[in-house]
Amino acid sequence: MRIALINPVARRTRGYHNCGSITPQLGLQVLARLTPDEHNVDIIDEACGGDQTLNLLQNGRYDLVGITAYTSGATRAYELSAWCRQHSLTCIMGGPHAWARPDEAQEHFDSIALGECDEIWPAILADAAGGKLQRRYQGSHVDLQQGFGRADQTRQPINGMYEIGCIQTSRGCPVGCDYCSVTRFNGAEIRRRPIDDIIEEWNTTPDKFLFVVDDNFFGVGEKHAIWAKEMLTAIRQRGKKRLWFSQTTINMGDDPEGLKLAYKAGCRGMLIGFESFNFENLLECHKGINRKYADHYRRMVKAFHRAGIAVFGAFIVGLDGDDENTVSHTIEQAVKLGIDIIQITNMTPLPGTRQFDRYMAENRIFADNFPADWERFTFVETVYHPRNITARQLDESIYELRQAAATINWPWKRSLRTFLHTRSLSTTLFVHNVNTQFARLARAISPQDEANFGFVPTLNSRTQRIHRAMRLRDNL
Template sequence: MRTRLIHLINPKTDSLTTRPIYFNRALYSPLAGLLAVAACIPKDQYQVVLTDENIETIDFDLKADLVGISAMTSYVNRGYEVADQFRAKGVPVVMGGVHPSFMPREALEHADAVVVGEVELVIDKLLDDLRQGTMRGTYKSEKLHPMVGLQMPRYDLLKKSRYVNRTFVQTSRGCHQGCTFCAEPLMNGLKFRYRPVDEVIHEMENCGARTISVNDADFFGTPERPKEVMRALKGRGIQWQAGVTSKLANDDSMLELAAESGCTMLSIGFESISRETLKSVHKHVNRPENFQALVEKVHSYGIMVFGLFMFGFDGDTTSVFDDTVNFNVTAGYDACAYSVLTPYPGTLTWYEMKKAGRIVSFDWTMYDQGHVVYRPGGMSADELRIGQNSAYMGFYSTQSIASRFPVRGKRHRAQWMIYNLFMRKASRTEHIDSIAPATAEPSLAPMPPILPVKREWRAAVLEAADGAGPHMM
């Protein structure tokens, strides 16, 4: 009897970090979620084939029993195209990931089934239904996974030579921050769920790589838990990087352990150099007056700082671009990413802008943090797009790179240069020349997998969703 086959696909993203730039490699692999999905599929029952369309073509003639597609908003339309092609050949399709989780009714117009939220607790039911020919509709667990006993991601499926950063280890899910523009708390919750430390270390020791990215929304989310992981990492010869928020990144005991355990870089969501702007989007943890001192402190431990900034908040005017870049260069940030504020469907920012009639484009392909899909408050859409591009050009200019190079200290200079060269070239190969054209509103409304905790936000979401059209809880 033929071995049953499941084909997992990441549709083409074409983002700054997933575009092959140097030596036919992308800076980051986008496959962490699909590797975790593959781990849940019984090896003795199914063969799994994994395709990342950013680096390879999709084999539409592959004889698969099921196609699984994961998609974020900016490339979900390509995911729908892929799904439609396979279904036309009679192959059943299941979709998952952030966008289908927030808009399952829309995804079901292109797929036989949709996994809403986490896959681990519904995969057995989905595969049972597949065998019986009854797989359809939404699959959503009534509870969140306790994060104990997770299977090792299928790193053997990864084409390792095609990415600079290819190994992502998750130590927790959830985030304490309730930023209005972010999907994380509505996808994984405001409370942290932690994997046992011994299971985390086991994966790091057996993933086949000695350079690892911690794939948490906020690795420094609480004072003690990250210290447990870092103590266990000491002496193992593993180099790692992680995304954190600014508050505990300012803790000397945390940074000391990070350096001792092999941390080379921290990505920090600074978002804006305006305190009023940060307060308006509930990013209360950030204090712009402390940003430069924080960068200097992290550097003192030999750790690089990758600053994440966003333009297009209502308090932003055209001066924000030069002001931010000048600050970044003066403060000596090692690398920076600049995104355009994007009202992803189902986030609180989406509902606020939708209610105010400010969203212009509902073409999901434009939701890439580069195109402008709404009417900004303090500038024109053209000024926002041009300003974001100028920020990249300024920060990654030859003069800026030369002035910021870490001549002294213990920062990893080769890694520093790789990031600056990749980001410089990637930002110069963007194909975004204008704002997103206006489109009609979608007939289906988003519904977050997890409703907001705050009563007024929860009411706002339900009211907006009811007013926008059909939705699914």
């Protein structure tokens, strides 16, 4: 069979991806690797541009179209499935959104595949080839020790090129934050791949910079830490020299040995979900690990820096304890802590999470014309009624933050500060690249804000606070 695997990108976010590094859709690279040789697979990734998708489908003579989707991409996924059906192309959907909204996805696709599909993908293909594709397939948390989870690292989309590589060494996360679907989708137990298998894959990646997409790289207990250190030692001794970054929880800062090993293995940054400086918000999110470390953030950030590793802090605004000044307050606090990269996104209740269920029950989600409204679930606009401010006020703050990020020249001094803290040129370069991309992204998106939001924020004291906070980043 000829198979097309597509990553659809929401129309509303199109263009965003081209400003940052175009990142592989690892799930599709994993399926490509598991596809038996008798079939031929093409990946079409709309992060590289969506204009050619229909042409490529038209000319590709495909027998099966497989589409993945995050929630934000679901609207576009359904557009593509409608086109496939009009052109008698069999289509199947998988990924986080289909898993979260199976009945909705089923309406739009000939078949859906739920959960992790590494193990069942060859059987799905055999059914499709025999004309017996079932309406629904259910995957399970696969045993990664059996060699699952590995991707075809050399597989590029036919409509562009990825700019970095991705690899996954473990799946699952025990923390179970309220707004995140990972613990439900991939399980609370952290499952690891065999170290030899990881090293083999690591050494086949053509890219010099990797994103290790594990949800919680260092894990939360002794057992996880021992395993992570074993892997870091193996990467250092047997892995091709590559720089990389990953995601972890704040507790990694308490393990100087692990941090040192990570730097030596090429790690230059860790994304850490701080989420909020408001304790009540952390309670609401069920982010227990952050509550435990809230009084020690400064020490933790310093420990990362001492090892040479940059801290990429992720924050959510719009939680129930937040108000009009949360955006500026978050930036001020994050700068004081010395966080190198600050990512602030709108609270977005995603289907498949406890938070979505709660907000729906409380009738707080107003962008609920599904599936059309899924493409608004991009984390850059408000889709629900926050508790203490209006959705419009929250949108204005985000809008203003973007304008400030687009107009103030902040990345250079920020980079100098990272260098002073970490004494690592490669870490500084990593931070500089990401921050410059964020600034470029803000400049690209800002002009569309008026059309997207339907208003221009009026200059007020909140705007001034946000600008002042952004300028704080300039202070060495």
